[in-house]
Amino acid sequence: MRPEFTSSSSSSSPTDRRLSALVRHLATSSPMMEFQTTVTFSPTSGFYGDSVFSHVVRAPEDPILGVTVAYNKDPSPVKLNLGVGAYRTEEGKPLVLNVVRKAEQMLVNDRSRVKEYLPIVGLADFNELSAKLIFGADSPAIRENRVTTVQCLSGTGSLRVGAEFLARHYHQRPIYIPQPTWGNHPKIFTLSGLSVKTYRYYDPATRGLNFQGLLEDLGSAPSGSIVLLHACAHNPTGVDPTLQQWEQIRRLMRSKALLPFFDSAYQGFASGSLDADAMSVRMFVADGGECFVAQSYAKNMGLNGERVGALSVVCKTADVASKVESQLKLVIRPMFSNPPIHGASIVATILKDRNMYNEWTIELKAMADRIISMRQKLFDALRARGTPGDWSHIIKQIGMFTFTGLNSKQVAFMTKEYHIYMTADGRISMAGLSSKTVPHLADAIHAAVSRMS
Amino acid sequence: MASSVLSLPSATPSASLSSYEINKGKLNLGNTSLCFNKEKTNPFIKTKSFGRISMVLTSNVSRFEGITMAPPDPILGVSEAFKADNHELKLNLGVGAYRTEELKPYVLNVVKKYLPIEGLAAFNKVTAELLFGADNPVIKKQRVATVQGLSGTGSLRLAAALIERYFPGAKVLISSPTWGNHKNIFNDAGVPWSEYRYYDPKTVGLDFEGMIADIKAASDGSFILLHGCAHNPTGIDPTPEQWGIIADVIQEKNHIPFFDIAYQGFASGSLDADAASVRMFVARGMEVIAAQSYSKNLGLYAERIGAINVVCSSPDAAGRVKSQLKRIARPMYSNPPVHGARIVANIVGDSALFKEWNAEMEMMAGRIKNVRHKLFDSLSSKDKSGKDWSFVLKQIGMFSFTGLNKVQCDNMTNKWHVYMTKDGRISLAGLSLAKCEYLADAIIDSYHNVS
Numbered sequence: 001m002r003p004e005f006t007s008s009s010s011s012s013s014p015t016d017r018r019l020s021a022l023v024r025h026l027a028t029s030s031p032m033m034e035f036q037t038t039v040t041f042s043p044t045s046g047f048y049g050d051s052v053f054s055h056v057v058r059a060p061e062d063p064i065l066g067v068t069v070a071y072n073k074d075p076s077p078v079k080l081n082l083g084v085g086a087y088r089t090e091e092g093k094p095l096v097l098n099v100v101r102k103a104e105q106m107l108v109n110d111r112s113r114v115k116e117y118l119p120i121v122g123l124a125d126f127n128e129l130s131a132k133l134i135f136g137a138d139s140p141a142i143r144e145n146r147v148t149t150v151q152c153l154s155g156t157g158s159l160r161v162g163a164e165f166l167a168r169h170y171h172q173r174p175i176y177i178p179q180p181t182w183g184n185h186p187k188i189f190t191l192s193g194l195s196v197k198t199y200r201y202y203d204p205a206t207r208g209l210n211f212q213g214l215l216e217d218l219g220s221a222p223s224g225s226i227v228l229l230h231a232c233a234h235n236p237t238g239v240d241p242t243l244q245q246w247e248q249i250r251r252l253m254r255s256k257a258l259l260p261f262f263d264s265a266y267q268g269f270a271s272g273s274l275d276a277d278a279m280s281v282r283m284f285v286a287d288g289g290e291c292f293v294a295q296s297y298a299k300n301m302g303l304n305g306e307r308v309g310a311l312s313v314v315c316k317t318a319d320v321a322s323k324v325e326s327q328l329k330l331v332i333r334p335m336f337s338n339p340p341i342h343g344a345s346i347v348a349t350i351l352k353d354r355n356m357y358n359e360w361t362i363e364l365k366a367m368a369d370r371i372i373s374m375r376q377k378l379f380d381a382l383r384a385r386g387t388p389g390d391w392s393h394i395i396k397q398i399g400m401f402t403f404t405g406l407n408s409k410q411v412a413f414m415t416k417e418y419h420i421y422m423t424a425d426g427r428i429s430m431a432g433l434s435s436k437t438v439p440h441l442a443d444a445i446h447a448a449v450s451r452m453s
Numbered sequence: 454m455a456s457s458v459l460s461l462p463s464a465t466p467s468a469s470l471s472s473y474e475i476n477k478g479k480l481n482l483g484n485t486s487l488c489f490n491k492e493k494t495n496p497f498i499k500t501k502s503f504g505r506i507s508m509v510l511t512s513n514v515s516r517f518e519g520i521t522m523a524p525p526d527p528i529l530g531v532s533e534a535f536k537a538d539n540h541e542l543k544l545n546l547g548v549g550a551y552r553t554e555e556l557k558p559y560v561l562n563v564v565k566k567y568l569p570i571e572g573l574a575a576f577n578k579v580t581a582e583l584l585f586g587a588d589n590p591v592i593k594k595q596r597v598a599t600v601q602g603l604s605g606t607g608s609l610r611l612a613a614a615l616i617e618r619y620f621p622g623a624k625v626l627i628s629s630p631t632w633g634n635h636k637n638i639f640n641d642a643g644v645p646w647s648e649y650r651y652y653d654p655k656t657v658g659l660d661f662e663g664m665i666a667d668i669k670a671a672s673d674g675s676f677i678l679l680h681g682c683a684h685n686p687t688g689i690d691p692t693p694e695q696w697g698i699i700a701d702v703i704q705e706k707n708h709i710p711f712f713d714i715a716y717q718g719f720a721s722g723s724l725d726a727d728a729a730s731v732r733m734f735v736a737r738g739m740e741v742i743a744a745q746s747y748s749k750n751l752g753l754y755a756e757r758i759g760a761i762n763v764v765c766s767s768p769d770a771a772g773r774v775k776s777q778l779k780r781i782a783r784p785m786y787s788n789p790p791v792h793g794a795r796i797v798a799n800i801v802g803d804s805a806l807f808k809e810w811n812a813e814m815e816m817m818a819g820r821i822k823n824v825r826h827k828l829f830d831s832l833s834s835k836d837k838s839g840k841d842w843s844f845v846l847k848q849i850g851m852f853s854f855t856g857l858n859k860v861q862c863d864n865m866t867n868k869w870h871v872y873m874t875k876d877g878r879i880s881l882a883g884l885s886l887a888k889c890e891y892l893a894d895a896i897i898d899s900y901h902n903v904s
Binding site: 322 | 521522523526548550558559560603604605606607610619634637638640641642674707709740748752753754755756757763765766767770772773774776777779780783784785786787788789790791792793
């Protein structure tokens with residue numbers, strides 16, 4: 001029975017017209033369709049009626065970006081932006097690494113370079129060097145050709161390609177993400193078609209790791225589930241398991257055949273040592289098991305805007321790795337065909353040259369050290385003021401971010417009275433601090449904690 | 454393509470599942486999917502029983518064991534085969550990438566000169582102006598939502614995701630044939646599609662009546678994917694008059710035109726002329742989606758630079774649509790790469806560089822036109838059968854649909870070492886004047902002696 005619907009006219013609402021259009025899609029076609037009243041105007045016309053996009057609502061502002069928007073509007077000379085997860089110098093400026101500038105200049109000067117499409121999997125040198133960087137140059141998994149690495153758009157892109165692959169090929173297993181985690185993680189996995197569950201991670205009481213909760217939740221996850229692990233410098237908490245804890249996590253996960261999916265966005269940036277920051281990943285590879293690793297060069301090479309990253313899949317055999325790679329290509333081709341060349345070329349140039357590589361490790365350590373010193377300065381400043389509470393978590397946490405433990409009321413107070421901009425969950429980016437601005441922040445925290453609870 | 458790859462059960466589905474079952478202390482012998490019997494004979498599973506508790510030691514088999522090897526990409530795979538060929542006369546007419554007369558890749562002079570400038574906002578502004586015209590009222594009235602995308606593919610993908618989210622059930626109509634990746638993009642985005650007639654093998658030209666009939670027959674409010682100029686793979690474009698009729702039908706049916714513009718400037722040599730189809734639709738007040746790519750016309754293939762534009766009937770709608778496009782991009786790759794955007798913004802935004810670009814554009818399009826002429830002349834003079842080869846001249850842009858079938862294409866490759874896609878498409882951009890006669894011989898032989 002053909003449903004009734006009105007033909008488009010200026011008297012029907014956009015909703016009616018859209019519903020009519022949908023109904024016409026679903027109704028079986030019949031000769032009667034040809035005798036419909038001819039439409040006298042087009043809803044797609046700018047001159048008449050509403051847009052076909054009338055029903056599209058405005059998307060909410062990204063919560064982290066919103067902090068920067070508010071910061072930019074503030075006229076105060078003492079304002080401080082601690083929302084941004086991007087490295088800033090002691091002078092509060094973004095930093096392009098010297099070695100990156102050098103590499104870029106080399107690329108520009110090389111007249112033989114062309115801009116032809118990269119293969120779907122990206123720049124071969126870059127892929128090989130990225131795998132060696134995270135797994136270690138002498139990793140047996142690499143030697144045995146059990147690793148497939150594909151260039152992707154920074155960390156986000158690597159996570160997305162990996163997740164889409166898993167959604168298609170890994171039997172509808174859920175992914176477990178830590179509580180809390182980077183805001184974009186659940187969106188990436190959900191849109192890839194994975195079902196998302198959480199495991200306990202942060203303990204607000206200790207401002208440290210809820211290790212018992214973590215073990216319980218992973219222990220009760222269905223066998224074969226995917227588990228998202230932050231390789232180092234957990235975002236947003238800065239709380240990392242110790243090596244011993246990592247070993248326990250590994251044993252538990254392997255006993256339950258849980259599949260690790262590492263997000264490595266801060267290698268070298270956390271402790272200052274590229275190898276130390278890769279220990280968690282290498283531990284899992286050393287036991288011969290399989291894992292996914294998403295790498296980003298946004299922070300450790302300062303290449304945020306170039307979108308450079310890689311997805312590696314460590315498999316049991318070289319044959320499987322080869323098949324997995326062929327399927328990753330089917331995910332990539334309809335998403336962006338092949339990855340952008342510029343950033344990957346910079347990374348490859350640096351990683352393959354001994355001198356440039358060494359230069360990089362020095363600049364990287366300097367960035368990591370500056371952040372560690374900010375942690376120490378802030379801790380000392382709070383102690384000097386006698387700020388109530390235990391602030392040792394500031395120096396125990398690692399990486400770009402500190403979960404201060406401040407609540408949203410205290411945060412709002414700090415923004416209003418002291419012009420400190422940070423996310424409402426109490427996270428601050430240490431990279432946005434300098435020796436000059438630490439006292440101001442310490443004053444703000446002191447006031448917030450003393451006057452509000 | 455991607456949708457036809459089903460996830461097969463792994464070779465040892467019982468590997469992880471049965472360990473799960475065993476750990477739970479349950480053995481469901483009646484469960485056919487778990488085949489306890491299979492598990493007994495499965496050499497990859499080792500089990501040990503400790504009284505009532507059975508533990509499965511680490512299986513040696515990958516959880517991805519059952520994944521099949523995907524076939525090579527039909528277009529990009531051609532280049533791989535070409536690389537493996539050692540024959541001295543080999544010719545790569547597969548990928549649509551511009552080559553010089555010496556068959557070398559070409560980096561535009563304007564691109565070499567670029568200086569980086571600030572920001573993506575500059576790119577979004579100039580890319581819309583380039584497509585719609587800087588003084589187009591829709592731009593002045595802020596009715597265009599423009600978001601940088603990962604070249605053409607990425608921009609199409611963003612639009613497809615928008616369609617899936619906000620026009621559930623709506624179909625996209627794509628030309629038959631069309632670029633091979635279009636179907637993959639809509640499949641992966643979850644958008645249903647069907648085809649409208651386009652290529653007429655009898656005339657090696659446009660099946661205009663079929664095209665119009667199929668667009669008319671589609672349910673109201675469908676999205677019609679149109680190639681703005683230089684149709685890929687056929688090289689056959691509607692005339693301006695035909696574009697007008699296409700616009701009429703789309704308006705009658707309340708369809709939404711969705712342009713893929715990957716060759717602006719490359720078809721005729723004029724950036725403005727090649728945008729005429731899009732501008733015609735916009736001038737009629739229609740809401741239009743348009744995906745742009747700078748891979749070919751600025752030779753920025755590997756930088757992945759393009760944009761998705763949505764012309765809306767109001768600035769408010771444009772603002773909302775833009776916010777949703779960005780929201781789709783964020784869980785895909787957060788933000789687009791800045792390098793290519795800077796190059797484009799600088800070139801298009803600087804009048805001297807822009808002029809230089811126009812000149813290089815004319816040169817590239819000119820070389821292709823010359824090659825078409827030479828090929829046509831070679832075919833006409835060498836082929837005594839009286840076959841009409843004029844389609845080579847009538848077709849436009851980088852590609853030509855030769856009308857050769859798959860078997861004939863195989864002959865082109867196997868006998869003549871000419872690499873092309875199996876649908877009969879050749880990339881004129883990969884052809885030099887010097888090689889036209891050789892190619893003519895190959896085509897004539899394949900056409901007449903193979904079937």
